[in-house]
Amino acid sequence: FxxxxxxxxxxxxxxxxxxxxxxxxxxxxxxSYRHELQADIEPFRGILLGLFFMAVGLSFRINVVLDNWLLILLAVPVLMATKSAVVYGLCRVAGSSHSDALSQAFLLSQGGEFGFVLFTTAAASGIFDASTTSLLIAIVTVSMALTPFVCMLPPLLLKNDDQEELDEDFEGAEDAEVFMIGFSRFGQVVAQILLAGGRSVTVIDQSADRIRQASRFGFRIYFGDGTRKDVLEAGGIAKAKIIAVCTNKREITDQIVDMVQVEYPEARVYARSYDRVHTLALRQRGVEYEIRETIESAITFGRKTLEGLGMDEAQATAIADDIRKRDEARLQLQAVEGIAAGRELIYSRPMQPEPLVKPKKDAAE
Known part of the structure; x- marks a missing residue:
């Protein structure tokens, strides 16, 4: 509709x-309906793609390419290079790594399929003549045809960053109480605590190297993309009591949290937060529990530093607890009033205790 x-x-x-x-x-x-829509459209995807490429092929004029081959030879690389540069820049601004941004830039370097609609509409409106329209369609079509070959370049340019892929095999995955997505440094510590507490954990990660290293220490980690619903279902996410999102990229964490809350609205989601802004965003999404990846380690580090400077352990612990409470109070204010709220709760200079002055005796005495 x-x-x-x-x-x-x-x-x-x-x-x-x-x-x-x-x-x-x-x-x-x-x-919020995107995952359901994707599942509904999936059976028709192949047919629609076939019809689309048939339409592209029928609109392609070989004689236009032969008559304007030099112009096309110059225009196609310029189009693909310009679009790749724009996509790379946008990805970097959005926080993507160099390797991810480069891969996306090459993947999206071709002219968009909506160009066919625009060019045809422009021709029907008299903006372009038939020959110009055919030339533009030919340029976009050639850029699309070159995309599979262009996508081979990122692995060659990122030899040191190659990520080996394993088969997504979930055979033997048990119906665990905790379904953990991401097994980086944060997830490894969390998994040890859960296992020490006698709790069953299913862990998936997309790094083949990390999985191989974990297997040396006896961990059973499954390879899979945590942003894909079919992978999560194959791993047994529906039967888990708690879903622990321990990925180390904010955008990936957000994507997983959004999908889980749509597909499994009753699930209890615990998430690793990247920073204060991310914490506020996760709370707004309604996760049951989140924690910034550095907050507790920073508080502990500061407390131990005070003790190293000679402060009593009890006093240093009290200060650390106060900082923790102030931080939580700031978060609650920021959730309502914005990120600038709660500045008065921050210590920005050394706090000097008031000196104790012995009261003077009354003059009458």
């Missing part, structure tokens, strides 16, 4: 119905 309604409105406004459907798809892709 949303797609048809948007397409109809765009048609009434004089625009392409395809543009309306595209905009509706973009909005739905960011909604």
């Amino acid at each position: 949303v797609v048809l309604g948007a397409a109809t409105l765009m048609d009434i406004a004089g625009f392409s119905m395809a543009m309306g459907a595209f905009l509706a798809g973009v909005m739905l892709a960011e909604s």
Whole structure:
């Protein structure tokens, strides 16, 4: 209904119905229904892709390529290089690593399929003539055809960052009480505590090297992408009492938390937070428990430093507890008033205790 309604409105406004459907798809892709929509569309995906590429092939004119091969030879690399640079820059600004940003840049370097709709509409409106439209369509089509070969470049450019992949085999995965996603330094410590407490844990991670190293110490880690619903289901997430999201990238954590809360609304989600802003975002998402990855270690480090400077252990512990309470109070204020709230709770200079002055005797005495 949303797609048809948007397409109809765009048609009434004089625009392409395809543009309306595209905009509706973009909005739905960011909604809480995106995972359900993806599952519903999946059976038709192959047919629709086949029809799309058939349409692309029918609109492709070989004679246009032959007549303008020099222009196309120059335009296609410029298009792909420009788009790759823009995508890489946006990914880096959004916090992606160099390797992830580079991979995304090469993957999305081709001209978009919506260009066919725009060029055809422009030709129908008299903005472009038929030859210009055919030339632009040819440039986009050639860039699409080159994309599989361009995607081979990131592994060659990132030889030192290659990540080996293993088979997603969940044979032997038990119905664990805790389903842990991510087995970095944080997750490893958490897993040890849970196992020491006699609790069963299923752990998945996407790093083959990390899984291999963990196996040397007796850990049974399963390889899998924690952002994929089918992987989580294969690992037994539906039967877990607590889902522990211990990934070390904020965007991945957010993606997993959003999906889990949509697909498993009754699940208890515990999450590793990246920083204060991320903590507030996770609380707003409704996770049952979150903790910043450095808060407790920083408090302990500060307490031990005070003790190293000669302070009594009880006094140093009391100060650490006070800092912990102040931090929580700031978070509660920031959740309501914004990130700038609670500044008065921060110690920004050394606190000097008031000197004890012995009271003077009354003059009458």
